[in-house]
Amino acid sequence: MRQAEAVSPSNVPVCYYGPGGRVPASLERRVRAAEVLLRCAACGLAVLAAALLGADRQTRVFFSIQKVARYTDMQSLVLLVIANGVAACYSLIQCARCLVSIVRGGVLPLSRPLAWAIFSCDQVMAYIVISAVAAAMEAALIGKYGQPEFQWMKTCHLYKRFCAQAGGGVACAIAASVNMVGVALLSAFNLFRLYGSGKGGAGGK
Numbered sequence: 001m002r003q004a005e006a007v008s009p010s011n012v013p014v015c016y017y018g019p020g021g022r023v024p025a026s027l028e029r030r031v032r033a034a035e036v037l038l039r040c041a042a043c044g045l046a047v048l049a050a051a052l053l054g055a056d057r058q059t060r061v062f063f064s065i066q067k068v069a070r071y072t073d074m075q076s077l078v079l080l081v082i083a084n085g086v087a088a089c090y091s092l093i094q095c096a097r098c099l100v101s102i103v104r105g106g107v108l109p110l111s112r113p114l115a116w117a118i119f120s121c122d123q124v125m126a127y128i129v130i131s132a133v134a135a136a137m138e139a140a141l142i143g144k145y146g147q148p149e150f151q152w153m154k155t156c157h158l159y160k161r162f163c164a165q166a167g168g169g170v171a172c173a174i175a176a177s178v179n180m181v182g183v184a185l186l187s188a189f190n191l192f193r194l195y196g197s198g199k200g201g202a203g204g205k
Contacts, residue, residue, distance in 0.1 A: 031186065036098045038182045043091035045176035046084040046129075052169035053081050058162035069162045076132075076139040077166065083132035084173055087180065090125055094118075094183075115191040122187040126180040133173050140170055 053071045060067050071077040143163060144156045156163035 031189070032098065032102055035183065035186050035190075036095060036102070038179050038186065039091045039095045039098060042176050042179035042183060043088050043095060045172050045179065046088035046091065049169045049172035049176060050081050050084040050088065052165055052172060053077055053084075056162055056165045056169065058159050060158060069159045071166065074136075074139050074143075076135040077169075080132045080136040080170070080173055083128050084176060087125055087129050087176060090121070091180075091183075094122075112191075112194050115187075115194055119184075119187045119191040122180070122184045126177070126184040129173065129177045129180050133170065133177050136170050136173065140167065 057068060057070045060069070071081060140163075143154060145154055
């Protein structure tokens with residue numbers, strides 16, 4: 001019977017994080033790949049959402065009067081475009097940081113203050129995008145179905161193409177917010193593993 005190869009700290013690849021804990025190299029590679037994937041996806045989806053909403057317009061003629069529907073006519077859509085633009089820029093910067101870390105073979109974040117800064121920024125960005133999406137979805141539902149109790153008329157039957165493109169932009173923003181939530185969870189993992197016991201979890205309860 002073949003004997004199992006002995007395992008010792010000298011032949012197990014380990015990535016160290018500060019004075020507190022350590023993470024296996026295989027897990028570190030998976031975490032890095034997931035972070036890059038989520039941040040790039042969030043960046044692309046946020047750009048697509050902002051582009052769809054920003055370029056959305058439709059002109060209709062009512063009794064010889066031209067009326068142009070734009071995203072600027074709804075403050076919630078303006079907020080969503082701004083939020084997605086900021087999220088895209090932030091995600092692009094963070095993607096560059098992750099790629100530099102992978103190319104150099106180093107470990108980022110290197111310190112607890114930097115980890116806290118990244119964690120806090122990721123949380124703030126996730127909340128901003130989710131809040132903007134929620135406001136836009138509420139306005140979209142009112143535009144689609146109206147609000148008879150307040151005598152608010154539905155308008156999507158008048159601007160079908162505008163509403164369809166706006167719906168696509170909101171859908172992309174929802175997908176971007178889901179990726180931002182995933183990024184926030186990963187940054188939380190990257191932060192709180194710095195406070196490990198340094199024994200690989202063997203002494204945890």
